[in-house]
Amino acid sequence: MPLPLYLLALAVFAMGTSEFMLAGLLPDIASDLGVTVGTAGMLTSAFAIxxxxxxPLMAALARNWPGRAGLLGFVLVFLAAHAVGAATSNFPVLFATRVxxxxxxxxxxxVALTTAAALVPADRKGRALAVLLSGTTVATIAGVPGGSLLGxxxxxxxxxxxxxxxxxxxxxxxxTGLPARGVRKDVTGxxxxxxxxxxxxxxRLMLVMLLGALVNAATFASFTFLAPVVTDTAGLGELWIPVVLSLFGAGSFTGVTVAGRLSDRRPGLVMAVCGPSLLIGWPALxxxxxxPTALLVLVFAQGALSFALGSTLITRVLYEAAGAPxxxxxYATAALNIGAAVGPLIAATALGSEAGNLGPLWASGLLVAASLLVAFPSRGVLTAGRNSELLQ
Known part of the structure; x- marks a missing residue:
């Protein structure tokens, strides 16, 4: 894979750390800024929205910029927003920086997703996407626990x-690593x-976006509320929370890496293995x-299966949207984040059910079941070629 892909993954690592780190920082933020924890939680919603x-808004704005200029500009704005957020003592200002x-x-x-696809041959989009998304998975392994500890x-x-x-x-x-022009095919013509x-x-495009959103909703429904499962249900100490989150992240890294080698040529195989396995895995968890032992093993497995299937579906979005370079x-980013926003909301509702802390895990199972019910009648959409069969 080209070196620029790994440079993009580094930025994705920083951004992934920021996206997920607030879960362990909200009480401290609320106390420091004189707001309730519930009010501080609006920072998470602001980021998701x-x-x-x-x-789509930023992609449309940057579509005629050279790829390097757009990527560099977004990174610098992201950097500045966090610097302002770190310095402010005003909650509305912090809220604005999160937006x-x-x-x-x-x-x-x-922009990075389309850039990554343009950096490699047309039949290696899945592997390029795996490298890019490894930044997010490494953030869940090291960045988020490290940020929580630093906080x-x-x-x-x-x-x-x-x-x-x-x-x-x-x-x-x-x-220094990307050419000023020629990275994307969008500057002229x-x-x-x-x-x-x-x-x-x-x-076809809307279907794979829906499936990606459903699978990601299932993933984040449980990931967001793993902490009470660790401490209350499994009876482990609070120090085990970052361990379990890191295990989930390690599984997600494994899943993305393995799926990256299959999602271009054998997406049907990934779907056939990961979909039913996830459907069994969430209720089993x-x-x-x-x-505790079963919890640790299943958390790793579910992380691997969730990200293998999710990244494959997002690769399909890029293939199906080839006419929108x-x-x-x-479109892929929106699908991912709709799932990331909706999943925790559904899981929060499930927390109030008789299942209690286990409600989000059951909710994840139902979301995966919904995705499989949607996918089965239209399973040909998930193949690399438009005229291929799902299971090759």
Missing amino acids: GMIVGA VAALANAGFLA TLLGWRATFWAVSALCLPAAIGIL GPALRAELAQLKSA AMLADK TMAGS
């Missing part, structure tokens, strides 16, 4: 400054924006969560 809205950071993150990821030791502001610092080598790498938006009328990445 900014990502959903920002993906700005989300817009920059969404724009970067939308505990030095305060939440230190974590924001650390994310800003991570953006510096990423910006330098983009500036590409289709008009209206033609790219018209791709959304494709039933709910039933065995009180057994500058907007395809935004």
Whole structure:
């Protein structure tokens, strides 16, 4: 894989750390800024909404920029937003910085996805996407637990400054490692924006976006609420929370890496293996969560299966949106983040059911079941070629 892909993955690592780190910082932020924890939780919602809205908006804004200029600009805005957030003592200002950071993150990821696809031959988009998304999975392994620890030791502001610092080598790498022009095919001679938006009328594209959103919703429904399962259901100490989250991240890294070698040529195989396995795995985790060993094994497995299937579906979005070279990445980003926003909301509702802490795990199983019910009658959409069969 080309070196620029790994430079882009570094920026994705910094942004992924920022997206997920607030879960362990909200009490500290609330206390420092004089707001309730519930009010501080609005920072998470602001980021998710900014990502959903920002993906197509920022991609449209940057579609006629050279790829390097757009990527560098988004990274620098992201850096500045975190620096302002770290320095402010005003909650509305911090809230605004999260919206700005989300817009920059969404724009970067939308452009980076199409850039990554353009850096490799047409039949290796899945592997390129795996390298790019490895930045997010490594963030869940190291960045999020590290940010939580740094926040505990030095305060939440230190974590924001650390994310800003991570953006510096990423910006330098983009500036020196990517050509000024020629990375994307959108600077001149590409289709008009209206033609790219018209791709959304494709039933095939909308289907794979829906499936990607459902699978990602299932993933984040449980990931968001793993902490009480670890401490209350399994009876483990609080220090086990980052261990379990890191295990999930390690599984996600494994899943993305393995699927990256299959998603271009054998997407049907990934679907056939991961879909039913996830459908069994989430309820199994709910039933065995009180057994620490089973919990640790299943968390790793579910992380691997979730990200293998999710990344394969997002690769399919890029294939199906080939007629929208500058907007395809935004369609994939929007699908991912709709799932990331909706999943925790469904899981929060499930927490109030008789299942209690295990409710989100059952909700994830239902979301996977819904995705399989949608996918089965239209399974040919998930293949590499438009006239291929799903199971090759």
